[in-house]
Amino acid sequence: MKAGQLDQRVTVERFSRTEDELGQPIETWAPLFTCWAAVEPLTGREYIAAQAAVSEVTARIRMRFRPWMTAQDRVIHNGTIYMIESLIDVRSEHRELHLMCKALS
Numbered sequence: 001m002k003a004g005q006l007d008q009r010v011t012v013e014r015f016s017r018t019e020d021e022l023g024q025p026i027e028t029w030a031p032l033f034t035c036w037a038a039v040e041p042l043t044g045r046e047y048i049a050a051q052a053a054v055s056e057v058t059a060r061i062r063m064r065f066r067p068w069m070t071a072q073d074r075v076i077h078n079g080t081i082y083m084i085e086s087l088i089d090v091r092s093e094h095r096e097l098h099l100m101c102k103a104l105s
Contacts, residue, residue, distance in 0.1 A: 006036035
């Protein structure tokens with residue numbers, strides 16, 4: 001992977017559940033790390049669901065390998081939140097990750 005191809009900043013967040021001092025659950029997304037990546041939109045489509053227009057965008061996000069990442073994490077790029085559908089360790093070399101994502105609308 002050439003460093004020059006990773007030209008966009010993304011933040012990876014992880015969902016966490018904690019409790020406040022009264023024992024009430026607190027559910028938040030906390031930043032895990034920020035890194036350089038390549039965000040490549042793959043498809044976009046619009047359709048009607050329950051009489052409301054819905055837009056769906058899928059993207060591939062390429063970044064350096066991080067063994068602790070999971071499909072339960074999410075990525076933020078330029079204000080767009082991408083939910084990770086799958087993580088692919090390219091050629092099982094532990095050098096590059098491809099994240100197949102869907103943007104939240």
